[in-house]
Amino acid sequence: MSDLNIRPLIEGRDFGVRLSGITFEQTSDPEIRTQVNALFERHGMIMFEDVEASARMHVALSDIFGPMKDHPSKAVPRVDQDTMPGVIDMTCKPYPEGRIEIEGKEVTQWLPWHFDHAYNNELNRAGVLRALDIPPEGGLTGFVDGIELYETLSPKLRKQIEGRNILYRMNVIMKDFHFGAPDSYKCLAENPHTHAVMEAARDVPRAVHPAVWTRESGEKVLHVSPWMAEGIEGDETPEGNALLEEVSREVFARAKALSYWHAWKPTDMLIWDNWRVLHAVSGHDPQYSRRMQRTTIKGDYGLGYFEGGASSDNKILERTY
Template sequence: MTLHIQALGPAIGALVTGIDLTQPVSDAQRDALLAGLLQHHVLFFENQPVTPVQQRDLARRFGELHIHPVYPTHPDAVEIIVLDTDDNNPPDNDNWHTDVTFIDKPPMGALLSARHLPPSGGDTLWASGIAAYEALSEPLRKLLDPLHAEHSFVQSFPAWRYARTPEERKVWESAAAKYPDIPHPVVRTHPVSGKRGLFVNEGFTSRIVELDKKESDAILAFLRVHIAKPEFTVRWRWKQYDLAFWDNRLTQHYATVDYLPHRRVMHRATVLGDVPY
């Protein structure tokens, strides 16, 4: 097979064919995928029935893996998050977010596999923080460039949802203590491409440090609306065993919740990154 990467839009997204991810990925294939990720920000693969162990091993080809502090994980591979949602366990990711920005070295990327899908719905959208930043006026870019924003674990994982039992409370309190609010640049530089992009998101960003509350709330509200403009996004309609691999450093994503009461199960492996600057 010959690996081929076809763009799905000018700002973000590409479909990858000519590769079997259930088999070990060669160095040449890994390098080609990283180059495609750098250009397109999110790569989609169809009909890739990887097991949790295969997905973990694939993700390890791109770096050290993160183990989530509160999400359930797969018994065969603790590095694989199991996102199993239905009417009794509604999802919490129907907002624009960048994964795990509440740590000092947020993930460089993530690999998401569709395991069980509803009859319809449950699409995921990704947005390019680079395209959104470059579309801003020069005065606004200059305002944002030196600013920092705090990212909060408890904002995205509140106690009322994740500490409902004594056992959950113990895990949640440990995570909340381990991950206090942490500042990151509002505009981040991609460590490989050198491009600049927005690095604030609805899921985790609580405030802009250098601004007062009203100013911070107004700027963050504007940026949340701005990055969701269709021209900065790509939408993927999942089929079973589809897999997405995205650059988490300067993208956001949104999982639509239009499938309840039906069930949706996704497996995610998360590759750790570096300190944003």
């Protein structure tokens, strides 16, 4: 890949790489596709710099990593599905109804650390994100590596959480944030559109995923999503809840040192490994708009299931950020 510029995402760290110079034509080159997939598998995240700022490039880059998974809700806005299938459009206009206070600042679009589709039995392989409307400040997307989280966790907490499974349910009500909420967190106003999402999920069983899992390459991954977690399977007790709270707070605390926060440019596109990486959104001043587009890469790591042996057909509408 001599004609592509590859650099560390964070100097001195193995998590993530920056890749510059890939063109639309090169996305169909078999050798480049193989090499880019190897980078993704090893590093867990690729930040594509200085790429063609278009939906066709978004789709072409996504196709390198596997077939795309369309969003199951037809209510979610799309780019033209005849020419750009699988690209969803997420727009936040100025002064939306949903507001959060974090560290004394009022923001919109703030999201805590999480992995996508925790509330489903299957976990998509990855997400590919780009920004079209970027606020002048804030609006960052954060990423933290579950391998690094596991390695920095205390031996005592590792021993307590390994072998445990976490229960998750779709819950987009921001006042109902069970585990790991920062002390400075306060929900000022709910987004009224969340109620329809909650109603659609009302009768769906909870999903179960391991708190720690081991990759084929041997690394252990701490993979706990504080957002939408409901408890530890078989231990929904004060003691079990206290353990999950401690782990969730450790995720937030350690992410301060380990995370990468991406400040967007229109010529950036970014893919992360949903089986390994947690992500979050910093939020931004409500006076500004923010518009993101995203594709979802199909796949599953095969370790999740629905509580009580419910059928895999019993899935809920996903919400993508």
